[in-house]
Amino acid sequence: MSAERQAIERLRSGDETALRWLMEQYGNDILRTAALLLKDRHLAEDVSQDVFLAAYQKISQFRGEGSLRGWLLQITINRCRGKMRLASWSRLFVRSWGGGDSEIEVVPEWPAASTGMMMDTVPGSEKWAEKLSLRAAIASLPLHYREAIVLYYYQELSIKQMSEVLNEPEGTVKSKLLRGRRLLRMKLEEGGWSDEREAGTIEVMARQTGK
Numbered sequence: 001m002s003a004e005r006q007a008i009e010r011l012r013s014g015d016e017t018a019l020r021w022l023m024e025q026y027g028n029d030i031l032r033t034a035a036l037l038l039k040d041r042h043l044a045e046d047v048s049q050d051v052f053l054a055a056y057q058k059i060s061q062f063r064g065e066g067s068l069r070g071w072l073l074q075i076t077i078n079r080c081r082g083k084m085r086l087a088s089w090s091r092l093f094v095r096s097w098g099g100g101d102s103e104i105e106v107v108p109e110w111p112a113a114s115t116g117m118m119m120d121t122v123p124g125s126e127k128w129a130e131k132l133s134l135r136a137a138i139a140s141l142p143l144h145y146r147e148a149i150v151l152y153y154y155q156e157l158s159i160k161q162m163s164e165v166l167n168e169p170e171g172t173v174k175s176k177l178l179r180g181r182r183l184l185r186m187k188l189e190e191g192g193w194s195d196e197r198e199a200g201t202i203e204v205m206a207r208q209t210g211k
Contacts, residue, residue: 004068011059019056026069027052029155030076036150037080039139047079054079066164073155074165077147084143137187145180152177 003021010018030051034044054075055062062071138149151157151165159177163170 008059008062008064008068011056016056019052022055022068022072023052026072029069030072033073033076033150033155034080036135036138036154037077037143037146038083043083047076047083050079051075066161070157070161070165073151073157074167077165081143133188137184140187141180141183144176145183148173148176148180149184 004025007018007021007025011022027048031044031048034047034051035041038044038047051072055072062068138146141149147166148162151162157165159170159173162173162177166173168176
């Protein structure tokens with residue numbers, strides 16, 4: 001029996017040590033995904049805790065049809081969507097009471113345990129500046145495009161796996177990924193990136209970060 005299957009059985013029996021294994025195994029992926037989607041490190045930490053608590057409480061709902069990691073990412077996506085809806089309602093409430101249209105935008109930080117920075121990405125270096133601009137460009141995308149970009153490039157999911165996580169048809173996922181990539185390229189080009197560099201750099205930099 002695999003370590004993951006053993007952990008699932010232990011979770012179903014209420015073994016809290018299995019929850020610690022789950023967090024050690026997938027904590028970086030969940031926190032990094034939430035940080036990119038929510039654009040706020042503190043909210044991402046809250047979501048990450050919620051995800052693992054939900055997994056512990058609802059492990060009986062995991063039927064084993066996909067991967068445990070995919071199931072956790074699906075919970076993460078749903079939690080992030082909920083946070084974003086709540087934030088939208090809060091901003092609407094503030095504006096309706098004369099609070100103005102100002103909104104604080106927080107560029108996502110990488111979780112400290114998953115930055116994976118090499119010598120060429122130390123603060124002030126060219127690679128460091130490129131990663132900052134890439135994260136900022138991703139943060140500026142609409143949520144549904146951020147989801148596609150993050151799951152494909154940062155979590156390396158296939159279109160089929162993304163379809164399962166997002167609970168959407170594969171055609172819809174492909175369309176969102178294509179449009180999201182085009183929009184991201186436009187934003188990067190506006191920031192001074194060339195089209196030739198963009199083609200391969202997004203994938204390379206995404207997969208270097210947090211590894």
